[in-house]
Amino acid sequence: MACEFKLTPERVLNITKSFPFIVFILCVYILIGAAIYLRIGDPYGVHQENGDLKVTSTLSSNNNSGNEFQNQYEDENHNPWHYWESLFFCVTTLTTIGYGHITPITAGGKVFVMVYSSVGIPLTMVVIAGIGKRLAAFVSFMFLTVQNRWQSRHLRYGHVTQKGDKINLNLDTENIETVSNMKIEQTENQCSIIPFLVSIVILFVYILIGGAIYSSWEHVTYMDAVYLVFISLSTIGFGDIIPPDDKYNIGSCIYIPIGLLLVSMCVNAALQYSNMRPHIERKGNTESTEIL
Structure with a gap:
C-alpha cells in the first residue's frame, strides 16, 4: 500500500516554524540579494566614471605622456563587479560588519540596501x-x-582496588552527606564554567587559524591578519584592513559567518554560566544554614 504524503496547512506551518527552515531561508535570501545587488549596485562602474572625469581633467592640464598615463590608470583601476564581491557585500552588511570599502552609490543600490537590511539583519541575528x-x-x-x-x-x-586492599572507613552519616554535597556542588560548577572555557579556547584557536589563512592570502603580517579576523568577528569592521577580494571572497563568506557562530556560542555559554551561579550560591547558602 502506497504511503501518500499530504501537505496540509498544519504541516506547512510546522515546517515554516522549524529552525532549519529559517536557516535555509536566510541562505536563499543572501544568495538572491547578492544576485540583485550585482545588477543594481555596480559600484566599480560608478567609480570608474568619476575616475575618468578626474583623469580627463588631469590630462587637459598635463599633455605630456597623456596616453601612457591613461593606460596605466585604466590597468590599475580595472576591477569588475563580480558575484562573489556582491555576495561578500551582502554577508558583511547583514552581519553588520560593514568594512566600508564597498558601498552603494546608485539610488537603486541605496534603496535596496535599506530594504534588504531591514529584513535581513534581524533574520541573521536570529539564526546566529x-x-x-x-x-x-x-x-x-x-x-x-x-x-x-x-x-x-x-x-x-x-572498586577493584578496594578488593585487594583493606580500607577502614570511620565516617558518620553527617560527614558522608557533606562529602556528597561537596561533590555535587563541584560537579555543578564544572558543568557551568568548563563549557564556557572550552568555547573560549575554540574561538581563540579559530582566530589564530584564520590569521594564518589570511596572512597567506593577503601577504600581510600575521599580527595584521589576526587583527583583521578580530575586528571582523567582533563586527567592529574599521576598514583599515579588509579581506582580500576576487577569488578569496568565497573563503571569507564561509570563514566569517562560522566565526560569528562561535562568538555566539561563547556568549550563550557565558549566559549559561551566569544563570547557573545564583542557583549554586543559593544552594550552598541553604546547605550551610542546615549544617549550622
Missing part, C-alpha cells in the same frame, strides 16, 4: 543566536559525556 545556543548546548553535552565516562572508569578502578 539560535545556532550559537545549540553549539553551546553541544559543548556542554560533550563535556558531560566525557566526564561521566571518566567517572565510570574511575569508580570501576576504585
Whole structure:
C-alpha cells in the first residue's frame, strides 16, 4: 500500500516554524540579494566614471605622456563587479560588519540596501543566536559525556582496588552527606564554567587559524591578519584592513559567518554560566544554614 504524503496547512506551518527552515531561508535570501545587488549596485562602474572625469581633467592640464598615463590608470583601476564581491557585500552588511570599502552609490543600490537590511539583519541575528545556543548546548553535552565516562572508569578502578586492599572507613552519616554535597556542588560548577572555557579556547584557536589563512592570502603580517579576523568577528569592521577580494571572497563568506557562530556560542555559554551561579550560591547558602 502506497504511503501518500499530504501537505496540509498544519504541516506547512510546522515546517515554516522549524529552525532549519529559517536557516535555509536566510541562505536563499543572501544568495538572491547578492544576485540583485550585482545588477543594481555596480559600484566599480560608478567609480570608474568619476575616475575618468578626474583623469580627463588631469590630462587637459598635463599633455605630456597623456596616453601612457591613461593606460596605466585604466590597468590599475580595472576591477569588475563580480558575484562573489556582491555576495561578500551582502554577508558583511547583514552581519553588520560593514568594512566600508564597498558601498552603494546608485539610488537603486541605496534603496535596496535599506530594504534588504531591514529584513535581513534581524533574520541573521536570529539564526546566529539560535545556532550559537545549540553549539553551546553541544559543548556542554560533550563535556558531560566525557566526564561521566571518566567517572565510570574511575569508580570501576576504585572498586577493584578496594578488593585487594583493606580500607577502614570511620565516617558518620553527617560527614558522608557533606562529602556528597561537596561533590555535587563541584560537579555543578564544572558543568557551568568548563563549557564556557572550552568555547573560549575554540574561538581563540579559530582566530589564530584564520590569521594564518589570511596572512597567506593577503601577504600581510600575521599580527595584521589576526587583527583583521578580530575586528571582523567582533563586527567592529574599521576598514583599515579588509579581506582580500576576487577569488578569496568565497573563503571569507564561509570563514566569517562560522566565526560569528562561535562568538555566539561563547556568549550563550557565558549566559549559561551566569544563570547557573545564583542557583549554586543559593544552594550552598541553604546547605550551610542546615549544617549550622
